[in-house]
Amino acid sequence: xxxxxxxxxxxxxxxxxxxxxxxxxxxxxxxxxxxxxxxxxxxxxxxxxxxxxxxxxxxxxxxxxxxxxxxxxxxxxxxxxxxxxxxxxxxxxxxxxxxxxxxxxxxxxxxxxxxxxxxxxxxxxxxxxxxxxxxxxxxxxxxxxxxxxxxxxxxxxxxxxxxxxxxxxxxxxxxxxxxxxxxxxxxxxxxxx
Numbered sequence: 001x002x003x004x005x006x007x008x009x010x011x012x013x014x015x016x017x018x019x020x021x022x023x024x025x026x027x028x029x030x031x032x033x034x035x036x037x038x039x040x041x042x043x044x045x046x047x048x049x050x051x052x053x054x055x056x057x058x059x060x061x062x063x064x065x066x067x068x069x070x071x072x073x074x075x076x077x078x079x080x081x082x083x084x085x086x087x088x089x090x091x092x093x094x095x096x097x098x099x100x101x102x103x104x105x106x107x108x109x110x111x112x113x114x115x116x117x118x119x120x121x122x123x124x125x126x127x128x129x130x131x132x133x134x135x136x137x138x139x140x141x142x143x144x145x146x147x148x149x150x151x152x153x154x155x156x157x158x159x160x161x162x163x164x165x166x167x168x169x170x171x172x173x174x175x176x177x178x179x180x181x182x183x184x185x186x187x188x189x190x191x192x193x
Contacts, residue, residue, distance in 0.1 A: 002105035002191060003098070003121070007113040008128030009161060010154050011135030011142070013174035017128050018109050020184045027101045031090055031110035031118075034097075038089045039063050045089045052081055073153070087116050105191050114159045114167060126187060127168035129161065130175050 006021075008014045018028050038045050040063050049057050049068075056067050072078045098106060105123075113119045130138070132155060139151045165171055170190070172183045 001098075001101070001103065002123040004105050004107050004124045004126060004191060005113050005119050005122040006107050006109045006126045006128065007111065007119070007164065007168075008130070008174075009132075009135055009158050009164070010111060010151065011138035012128040012130045013138070013172075013180070014109055014111070014128050017126075017172055017174065017180060017184060018107065020181055021107055021188070024184075024188055025103070026105065026107055026188070027103050028107040028109055029094055029097055031094070031108060031113075034093055035086050035090050036063075038093060039086060042089055045085060048085045049082070052085060053078075079157075083112075083116065087118070091118070111158070114164060119167060124169045124191065125167060126170045126172060127164045128172045128174050129165065130173075132161075134175055 006014055006017060018030070022028055039049065040046075046058065049063075053068060053071060057064055059067075068082070072082050094108060108118075108122070110116070110118065113122075113125070119125050135155070136148060136151050139146060140148065170187045172180055172187070174180055
């Protein structure tokens, strides 16, 4: 069974593309959502996060997202530290999920697939592309609490669009000027062949 990655910068439209693949009955592992779930529910991971970031990382049994985000965002060493804890837990969770699937191929969706190096374990990589201006507008609409400065900060921490395109086996242009369903269907057929 092929493992296909789907990535793209914040606001590129990965979720929209994934929903199209879902209608084709392709199982999708949402790595970012699973990471959040594991950080809240996986006892060993919780213990390790508390050891690394202090008991303030959890309040009343809940992950203290604002505290953790503030600690991580301003310090590359802390970012590396949380990634070193979360990425292996997600990898283990993915393997478990994968063993339960029946399909010609699986999709693994993650924003930081290239940054984490997990793309190297894939058979095929899809990049969802949209211009930075389009992505900023989409994120502002989706997450009105985020400032443009904060969104740009996230974009700056992600790998460049040029690098994503260079590493991708296929690119879906989701700039709003091209239909995405035909692009998905073409990739789907390519993966089935």
